[in-house]
Structures are given as C-alpha cells and as structure tokens.
Amino acid sequence: MQKLLTENLQSICRAVLNALVDTVPGEILACDLVQIDQREFHFQSVAAAHFAGGPVRRLLLGCEERLAQHFVAAIAPAGISSPGSAGATAPEAAATGEAAGPPETGAGLAAFCSIVRNNLLNSSIPWAGSQDFLVHDREQIRIQCDGVRNFLFRVAVAEGRLDLIIDLAPRVIGCEWLVDVIAGSGRIKVGQGEESITDPEVVGRIMTHLADAGADVQVKIPGDNDRLELLQATFLPRPEQATDHRLALTCARRTSLENADDIPEKVTLVFIMQDKLLQCSCQVMGHSHVWLDDDLALPILELSFPSAVTYGQRRGAFRLEPPERVLGTVQRTGDTSLAFKPMPIRVLDISFSGAKLLLSSNAMVSSFKGGTTVACVISLPAEFGEVTLQAVVRRLNLHLADQNCRGASLGVEFVEPDDSPALECVRRYIKDRHTARLSKGGAELKIG
Numbered sequence: 001m002q003k004l005l006t007e008n009l010q011s012i013c014r015a016v017l018n019a020l021v022d023t024v025p026g027e028i029l030a031c032d033l034v035q036i037d038q039r040e041f042h043f044q045s046v047a048a049a050h051f052a053g054g055p056v057r058r059l060l061l062g063c064e065e066r067l068a069q070h071f072v073a074a075i076a077p078a079g080i081s082s083p084g085s086a087g088a089t090a091p092e093a094a095a096t097g098e099a100a101g102p103p104e105t106g107a108g109l110a111a112f113c114s115i116v117r118n119n120l121l122n123s124s125i126p127w128a129g130s131q132d133f134l135v136h137d138r139e140q141i142r143i144q145c146d147g148v149r150n151f152l153f154r155v156a157v158a159e160g161r162l163d164l165i166i167d168l169a170p171r172v173i174g175c176e177w178l179v180d181v182i183a184g185s186g187r188i189k190v191g192q193g194e195e196s197i198t199d200p201e202v203v204g205r206i207m208t209h210l211a212d213a214g215a216d217v218q219v220k221i222p223g224d225n226d227r228l229e230l231l232q233a234t235f236l237p238r239p240e241q242a243t244d245h246r247l248a249l250t251c252a253r254r255t256s257l258e259n260a261d262d263i264p265e266k267v268t269l270v271f272i273m274q275d276k277l278l279q280c281s282c283q284v285m286g287h288s289h290v291w292l293d294d295d296l297a298l299p300i301l302e303l304s305f306p307s308a309v310t311y312g313q314r315r316g317a318f319r320l321e322p323p324e325r326v327l328g329t330v331q332r333t334g335d336t337s338l339a340f341k342p343m344p345i346r347v348l349d350i351s352f353s354g355a356k357l358l359l360s361s362n363a364m365v366s367s368f369k370g371g372t373t374v375a376c377v378i379s380l381p382a383e384f385g386e387v388t389l390q391a392v393v394r395r396l397n398l399h400l401a402d403q404n405c406r407g408a409s410l411g412v413e414f415v416e417p418d419d420s421p422a423l424e425c426v427r428r429y430i431k432d433r434h435t436a437r438l439s440k441g442g443a444e445l446k447i448g
Contacts, residue, residue, distance in 0.1 A: 005149075005214050005234060008055055008125060008168065009033065010292035013153045015119035015129075016061075016164050017295065019112060020155060023075050024067075029156040033298055036152045036165075037232035037252040041143040043163065044068070045109045047133040049117075056128055058167040058443055060143055061116070063109050067160025071108030075115070110135045147442045148216045149234060167443035173213040175273045178206070196308040203280075204245065207305050210271065211235045211247055216438050219251050219301075220268035220279075230270065230321075236290060236300060245305040246285060250298050263287045267303065272438055277431050280306035319349040319356075320430045323437070326350075328378040330357055330410065332367050333390075340367060345410075347378060352427055354391070354413040365408045368393050374412060384429045387422040389414050 013033060020028065043062030050058050063071075113133035120129030149168035154161065181202050197203060210217070214237060218230045233251040263284055270279045282303035289297040329342035343364075345357040355376065359365065368374070372393045379386050395411035416423040 004237060005168070006236065006290065006292055006298065009151060009153075009166065009298065010296055011123045011125045012056070012059065012120070012128060012166055013164070013296050014293065015123050016116055016153065016162070017155065018119050019115040020157060020162065023071065023112060023115065024157045024159055026158050028295075029158065031153070031155045031295065033151060033153045033292075033296060035232060035234065035250050035252045036145055036150050037147075039145045041145070041163065041165065043141075043143070045106065046136045046141055046143065047109050047113045048136070049113075049131045049133045051128065051131055054127060055169050056125070056166065057169050058165075059128070059133075060165040060167070060443055061109070061113065061133065062143070062163040062165070063112075064160035064162075067157070067162060068106075068108040068112075070159040071112045073108075075108070075111045106135050143443055145443045148232060148438055148440075150232075150443050165443050170216050170439050171214055172439055173209075173215050173273070175206075175209055178274045178276070196310045198308045200307075203307070203309055204305055206273070206278075206309055207247060207280075208238065210273075211238045215271060217249070217269050217271040218438070219249075220270055221264050233269075233301075247282070247303045247305065248290065248300045249303065250290075250300050253299075263301070267301070269303075269306075270434070272431075272435050275431070275435075276311050277434060278309055278311045280309045282306050319351040320433055321349045322347055323433055324381060326378060326380060328357075328376060328386075330359070330368075330377075330412075331375045332372055333375050334373040342377065345376075348409060350378075350426065350430065352423075352430065354394070354411065357410045357412060359408045359410065365396060365398070368396055368408075368410055370394060370396065373415075374410075376412060376414075378426075380425065380429050384425055387425050389416055389420075389422050389426070391415060 013031075017028070017031065041062060044065045045063040045068050047061040047063075048058060110133070113135065117129045117131075117133065120126065123129070143165060145165065145167075147167055148170035151166040151168070153164040153166065155164075156162075181197065197206070209215075213235070215235050217233050217235065219233045221229050221231065231252045233249045236248045236250060238247070266281055266283055268279055268281050270277070272278070282305070284301060285304055286302040288300060288302065290300050291297045326347040328345050328347065330345045331342040332340040343359055345359055348356040348358050350356075355378075357376065359368075370393055374391050374393060376389045376391050377386065378389070391412035391414050393410055394413050397409045397411070414423060414426075
C-alpha cells in the first residue's frame with residue numbers, strides 16, 4: 001500500500017532531525033516544513049541523493065559552512081579530506097568531475113550524510129537510504145526547484161542552519177466516471193460562456209476524490225499589481241468517516257500566506273481530471289497545522305466544498321504563464337481609414353478567454369486604448385503552430401520601472417466564436433503545458 005504524503009515527509013524529516021540531535025549539542029532552535037514551488041537556492045555545501053521509480057525522487061541537503069565545520073570536529077572520520085560522495089576520497093571526487101570546496105567542510109557534510117543514510121535505512125522507508133549522498137562543495141552550485149511536490153525542511157541550531165529539499169514524485173490521478181457525469185444530462189449548467197457541474201452530490205464526489213487521491217493542484221490567489229498568483233498545493237486525505245464538507249491541503253507560501261491575518265477569504269483551485277482543465281472557488285475556513293509527530297508540523301489551509309466545478313474555463317479563467325518564450329504581433333483593426341502596422345509582442349500569460357501581451361518600450365501605446373479591436377498573431381511552439389485571434393483591448397498598463405517587464409502590456413479579451421480552430425489550439429496548448437506542470441517538474445542541481 002502506498003504511503004501517505006505525510007508519512008513519507010515524517011520519516012525523512014525525522015531521520016535528518018535525529019541525525020542533528022545525535023551530532024550537535026544543545027537544543028534545536030527552530031524547524032519549519034513547508035511546500036515550495038518555483039524557487040532557487042544557493043548553499044555553501046550541498047549533498048544530493050537520487051532515487052528512481054519511488055515516491056521520493058531526490059533528497060538535497062544544504063549546509064552552512066560553520067555547521068559543516070562543526071561536523072568535521074564532531075563526527076568526520078580521519079582520512080577523509082575532499083569527498084565526492086559520502087565516504088569517498090578526494091581522487092574519487094575528481095574522477096566524478098565534481099569540484100570540491102574547502103576539504104574539511106566536504107568531509108563534515110559527508111560524515112553527517114552517512115548518519116542520515118543510516119537513519120533512513122532504519123526508518124519506515126528503508127529504501128530511501130539505499131543511495132549514497134554525493135557531496136558538492138562549490139558555492140556556484142545552485143538548486144532549481146520547479147516541481148509539483150517539492151518540500152523544504154529547514155532546521156536551525158546554534159552551530160548553523162541545515163536545509164533539506166525533498167523532491168517527491170507527483171501523483172497522476174484518473175477519474176473515469178467524470179466523463180460519464182459530464183456527458184449526462186441534468187448535471188451541467190451551461191450559460192454565461194461557461195459550463196459548470198453544479199449538482200452538490202457530483203461536486204462533493206469530485207472534491208472527495210481529489211482529497212482521497214492526495215491530488216496535486218494549484219491555488220489561485222490575488223497578488224500584487226492586480227496579478228493573480230498560482231501556488232503549488234497538495235491535498236491531504238480526509239479523515240475516515242468524515243461527514244463535514246471541509247477539505248485540507250498544504251500549499252506553497254507567498255507573502256499573502258505567511259500569516260493567518262493575510263489569508264484570503266476565498267481561493268480558486270485549478271486542477272486536471274481526465275484531461276480536462278477544471279477550477280472551482282472555495283471558501284477558506286481556517287489556517288492551521290497538521291502534526292506529523294511531536295516536533296514536525298505541516299501548514300494547511302482548510303477549505304469548504306465549492307458550489308460548482310467549472311470546466312468551460314471562460315469567466316475567471318485560469319491564466320498560464322508560458323514556460324517558454326512565446327512571441328507574436330498585435331495589430332489594430334476596425335478603422336479602414338488608417339493603416340496600422342503589426343507590433344511585436346511577447347505573451348506574458350494566456351487563458352481560454354484572453355491574454356496579457358508585452359509591447360516593446362518604443363511602441364506607440366496610444367493606438368491601443370481600452371475597447372480597441374486588434375488581431376493577435378501568436379507563434380505557439382512547433383507542435384501547435386501559429387494562430388490568429390481577434391480580440392478587444394480591455395486594459396493598458398505601463399511598466400516603466402520594472403526591469404524584467406519594461407514597456408507596456410495589453411490585457412486583451414478574445415472575441416472568437418467558441419468553435420474557433422485558433423481558440424481550440426490555444427486551449428490545447430494551455431492544457432498541455434498545465435498538465436506538464438502538474439505531472440513533471442523537480443528539484444535539480446545546476447552548475448554555474
């Protein structure tokens with residue numbers, strides 16, 4: 001039987017925490033476990049263990065230099081000077097092509113990793129200790145997180161800080177009965193440009209299915225500058241015999257989720273089921289923790305069941321930030337007395353119903369005031385091709401101070417018919433990239 005997310009996290013974090021207790025005098029000053037999404041980390045010393053085919057794909061240990069030096073004095077075995085892996089010698093490290101930093105720090109972290117590995121072998125997931133940790137000792141090495149189930153366990157002791165990044169494999173869930181529900185009559189509300197499942201029994205069944213499967217979703221919350229943020233989140237199973245309509249999920253943190261006072265009243269969940277991009281709006285009922293043991297806790301949001309699950313994705317649509325650079329042109333239309341040239345654009349985000357387009361800093365923005373009709377030519381990746389969509393400008397924003405987004409951005413609403421081949425192509429692109437985001441990703445070591 002597959003272990004729960006919380007069981008895997010508890011076993012791994014406990015192995016590291018026990019290793020610290022055994023090797024560092026004094027008390028643990030603080031520890032924190034939280035889900036993360038797109039983040040980059042730089043550590044003075046890094047150790048990594050990689051696994052294949054299991055729920056845990058990688059364990060990455062980041063260590064402050066002064067804590068690694070403590071490990072040298074406390075536990076490093078004599079004769080280890082510059083390891084390439086826990087227990088390896090300097091020549092072995094050179095043979096792997098790994099450049100090491102200060103020899104003593106590498107030896108200290110290698111010795112600590114050996115204790116962690118032994119603790120994992122004696123845990124409830126012994127296979128997680130089946131691989132040696134490869135120790136990297138260069139400051140230019142960084143860790144790039146872009147995964148679905150990435151968790152950060154941070155522990156502080158008087159001698160320094162230790163960070164553990166846990167890269168868990170995503171859960172791909174099926175829901176074959178959903179196809180029959182959507183095809184059935186009397187369960188779907190159609191209107192206002194969207195299609196929704198409103199039957200309370202079916203909605204409850206969908207949400208319970210997500211919770212029981214421990215599904216990976218994204219949470220949409222209001223961000224800065226009138227933007228919407230998408231945060232990675234994972235459902236926690238509902239207690240057996242639960243009768244209340246309440247869901248629990250752990251979620252990556254941003255400023256708006258750091259403190260209970262900043263928790264929004266509602267959040268929108270975006271998820272994939274049976275190749276359909278779905279979303280629903282849930283009331284936030286509370287913000288608390290689920291305790292994995294006496295010392296380890298995972299923050300959670302408690303949500304109510306939604307009143308509807310929308311799969312038309314028109315109104316309040318999910319917006320995708322393209323993972324690749326998507327370019328094109330926008331051209332004003334509708335005024336036959338004037339000729340307007342196509343202006344180069346980059347797609348900042350795109351949805352089933354519109355897009356945010358970045359114009360270059362020297363563009364004549366006066367031609368694109370609100371209500372202007374435009375033709376958008378968007379060059380999607382090769383497997384999707386180029387599409388032309390008719391749209392209306394709904395918003396014009398200047399970004400004079402933003403170095404990463406210099407120029408002006410247009411918020412446009414597509415005015416294509418629902419059966420437009422171009423719009424269908426955009427929808428396929430969004431589904432494909434969002435499915436990849438919820439089913440792949442990971443935490444990788446990057447050099448340079």
